[in-house]
Amino acid sequence: MQTNLFRLSLRNLNTRQRSRNYTTQARHCLSRQFLPLTKESTLAFTENASASHAYLLQAGFIRQSSAGIYTLLPLGLRTIEKMERIIEEEMDGIGGQKLMLPMLLQSDHWKATGRWDTSKGEFFRLKDRKGIDMLLAPTHEEEITSLVASELRSSKQLPLLLYQIGRKYRDELRPRAGLLRGREFIMKDLYSFDKSVDDAFTTYDQVGQAYTRIFQRIGAPFVVAEADSGNIGGSKSHEYHLISPVGEDTLLTCKGCGYTANEELAEGTYTNTHHVESTSTNDHEKVLQVLGLRPSFTDQIKMATLSYSAQDTSKEGNKIQGSLAIITPSQRSANLLKVHSTLGKYLEANNIINDRATLEFTTVSTEQWLTNNKDIEHNPVHVFMDDAVIKAIDLSSSPSLIVHEPRHFRLAAASDGCQHCDDGALESTKAIEVAHTFYLGTKYSSTLGCTFLHNGRPTPAEMGCYGIGISRLLASVAESRTDDRGLVWPSSIAPYKLCLITTDDKRDAFKSLATQLYDQINSSHTWKNNVVLDDRRTGFGRKMTDAEMVGYPWIVVVGRKAFNEENPMVEIHQRRLNEPNLKIDMPLDALEQWLADQQHSPSNLK
Known part of the structure; x- marks a missing residue:
C-alpha cells in the first residue's frame, strides 16, 4: 500500500501539468540555471592545474577572470556558502561574534607594526586622490587590533572573539593551481583577545577543537601539524592540511605516535645511513679557517653562507647588517626559518633591534662572504x-665570533628517527594547507595600544588569530574527492544533495512524475533546497555523465519502472569515490522512509 506522500494517479498527470498546481519558478531546474558545462579538458590545463581544477571548470563551478582571480558560478557559490554556514555555527558555538572589516586599509597601522615595509611585492598598494598610502587587505591583524583598542577599557570586556568571512588580496608572483594559489581569495579569520596567557591558551585550544569539528562536518580528511608562525608573529602555531600530491607543503609524520609537523619545523633524530660524496669545498675550508673552527671530518659537514640586514623602525631607519654561517651534516640543508628565528630573538634580547624590525636573509657565495669578512675582528659573524x-x-673560536648554542638547525627528512617515541620513523607526504592558527601574544596589542587597566596600569591584551582559507578549501576538498568521472562531494557541502533525472525527456508523463517527486522530496526538512531537477532536453546518458561529473551524492532516476501500476519503482544511485555507483531499486511507497533515514545517516564519504 503506497503512502499518501507518494500516491500517484497516473491517469491525471497531464491534468496536473496543465493546471500548474506547483509553482515552477521556485524549483531548482537545470534548464533555467546558469551551468556552463563543458567537455573541453584543455580549458582547465592552461595553468598546469590539477585534475580537480579541471573538473571545477568543466562542471561549471568557477571561471577565470584573470591570472589568479576567479568568478564563483552558482554551483561553486552554493558549495562555498554551505562551508561558511558550518564555520559560522562552530565559531558562534565558542562565543565568536561576526563582523565585517574593510577591504581597503589605511597604511598607518601597518607602518606602526613595521609590516608595511615587509613583503612589499605581495601587497596590492595604491594611493588615494590625496596621495595617502592604502592597500587591499592581505590580512587584518592591524585593523582588528586598532578597532578593539579604541573600545577596550577593562578586563571585564574579555575574552573577546571576533571573526569575519570576506575576500583578501595578495599579489602572488606566480598564481597557479586555480583556487589553491590565487591573488583574490575568501577567508574566515577570527581574532581573540584575552587578559592572560593562560586564558589565551585556553581560547587557542577551544578554537582548535572547533576547527576539528568543522573539518569533520565538512567531510575533509585532514591532519594537524606543528608549524612556523612566519611574518604573522607569535610563539605557537598549527596548520591544518588535506593530504594531496599536488600540495605545496611537505609534512613529516610518525605513524608510531602521530607526531606531525611541517618540514620547516619538524625535528627528527639524524642518522647518516647513506654514503655521499663530500660537499666540502676549498672555499668552505677557508671559511672555517677564518672562523677559527677546526673540523675533524670536513667530508661530514655542509656549509651555508649568508648576510643579514634589519631595518629597525625604533631607530629612525637605522639599518643593521651582518654575516652568518650555518654548518649542517653533509646530507642536510640548513633550516633557514629556525636560524632566522634564533637570530631575531638574539638581536631583540640584546636591544640591537626591536620586535617590529624586519630581518632579511640573503644567500651569498663563499667567495663573496670571504671578501665581506676580511676584517672579521671588527665585524662579528654569527655561527x-x-x-x-x-x-x-672544535668549538674554540675567536672572541669576535658569536657562536649560538647548537640545536636542530637542519631540515628533517623522511627516515629520520622520531624524537617523540622510541622506535618511530618520520615519513614524508605532500599536503595542502587550508587553515592556520597562531598565538600572537602582545605583538600587535602592545604596539597599537590595545590595553586594559590591571592594578592601575595599562596591560596589553593577549591575542590569537585563526584563519581558514574557504576558497582554497573548496579546491582542496575537490582535490581529495576526485576520480576519473569527476567530483564526489560530501553531502554536507554538495551544491545539491540529490539530482532527479528522467530516462525520457520528451514524454510528458516522465516529466510530470519527476516534477511531482521533486516537490515531494523538497518538502522534507532534510532535503529542502537541496534537490535539483535535470529537465534539460538532452539524452539520458549525457545527464548521467554530467551528474557524476558535478558530483551530486545521490541521483534518482525516473524510468519506465516508475509507471508499473503494481509496484512502481525508481532507481537511486549513490555516487562513490573510485567505485561504481551503488544502485538501489526503490519502491515509491518506501521512498518517504528512505528520505527520512538519510537525516540520521553520516555524510556521503565513501
Missing part, C-alpha cells in the same frame, strides 16, 4: 652549528 655535527667541530 649556527647543527647539533648533529658538534662532534666534528
Whole structure:
C-alpha cells in the first residue's frame, strides 16, 4: 500500500501539468540555471592545474577572470556558502561574534607594526586622490587590533572573539593551481583577545577543537601539524592540511605516535645511513679557517653562507647588517626559518633591534662572504652549528665570533628517527594547507595600544588569530574527492544533495512524475533546497555523465519502472569515490522512509 506522500494517479498527470498546481519558478531546474558545462579538458590545463581544477571548470563551478582571480558560478557559490554556514555555527558555538572589516586599509597601522615595509611585492598598494598610502587587505591583524583598542577599557570586556568571512588580496608572483594559489581569495579569520596567557591558551585550544569539528562536518580528511608562525608573529602555531600530491607543503609524520609537523619545523633524530660524496669545498675550508673552527671530518659537514640586514623602525631607519654561517651534516640543508628565528630573538634580547624590525636573509657565495669578512675582528659573524655535527667541530673560536648554542638547525627528512617515541620513523607526504592558527601574544596589542587597566596600569591584551582559507578549501576538498568521472562531494557541502533525472525527456508523463517527486522530496526538512531537477532536453546518458561529473551524492532516476501500476519503482544511485555507483531499486511507497533515514545517516564519504 503506497503512502499518501507518494500516491500517484497516473491517469491525471497531464491534468496536473496543465493546471500548474506547483509553482515552477521556485524549483531548482537545470534548464533555467546558469551551468556552463563543458567537455573541453584543455580549458582547465592552461595553468598546469590539477585534475580537480579541471573538473571545477568543466562542471561549471568557477571561471577565470584573470591570472589568479576567479568568478564563483552558482554551483561553486552554493558549495562555498554551505562551508561558511558550518564555520559560522562552530565559531558562534565558542562565543565568536561576526563582523565585517574593510577591504581597503589605511597604511598607518601597518607602518606602526613595521609590516608595511615587509613583503612589499605581495601587497596590492595604491594611493588615494590625496596621495595617502592604502592597500587591499592581505590580512587584518592591524585593523582588528586598532578597532578593539579604541573600545577596550577593562578586563571585564574579555575574552573577546571576533571573526569575519570576506575576500583578501595578495599579489602572488606566480598564481597557479586555480583556487589553491590565487591573488583574490575568501577567508574566515577570527581574532581573540584575552587578559592572560593562560586564558589565551585556553581560547587557542577551544578554537582548535572547533576547527576539528568543522573539518569533520565538512567531510575533509585532514591532519594537524606543528608549524612556523612566519611574518604573522607569535610563539605557537598549527596548520591544518588535506593530504594531496599536488600540495605545496611537505609534512613529516610518525605513524608510531602521530607526531606531525611541517618540514620547516619538524625535528627528527639524524642518522647518516647513506654514503655521499663530500660537499666540502676549498672555499668552505677557508671559511672555517677564518672562523677559527677546526673540523675533524670536513667530508661530514655542509656549509651555508649568508648576510643579514634589519631595518629597525625604533631607530629612525637605522639599518643593521651582518654575516652568518650555518654548518649542517653533509646530507642536510640548513633550516633557514629556525636560524632566522634564533637570530631575531638574539638581536631583540640584546636591544640591537626591536620586535617590529624586519630581518632579511640573503644567500651569498663563499667567495663573496670571504671578501665581506676580511676584517672579521671588527665585524662579528654569527655561527649556527647543527647539533648533529658538534662532534666534528672544535668549538674554540675567536672572541669576535658569536657562536649560538647548537640545536636542530637542519631540515628533517623522511627516515629520520622520531624524537617523540622510541622506535618511530618520520615519513614524508605532500599536503595542502587550508587553515592556520597562531598565538600572537602582545605583538600587535602592545604596539597599537590595545590595553586594559590591571592594578592601575595599562596591560596589553593577549591575542590569537585563526584563519581558514574557504576558497582554497573548496579546491582542496575537490582535490581529495576526485576520480576519473569527476567530483564526489560530501553531502554536507554538495551544491545539491540529490539530482532527479528522467530516462525520457520528451514524454510528458516522465516529466510530470519527476516534477511531482521533486516537490515531494523538497518538502522534507532534510532535503529542502537541496534537490535539483535535470529537465534539460538532452539524452539520458549525457545527464548521467554530467551528474557524476558535478558530483551530486545521490541521483534518482525516473524510468519506465516508475509507471508499473503494481509496484512502481525508481532507481537511486549513490555516487562513490573510485567505485561504481551503488544502485538501489526503490519502491515509491518506501521512498518517504528512505528520505527520512538519510537525516540520521553520516555524510556521503565513501
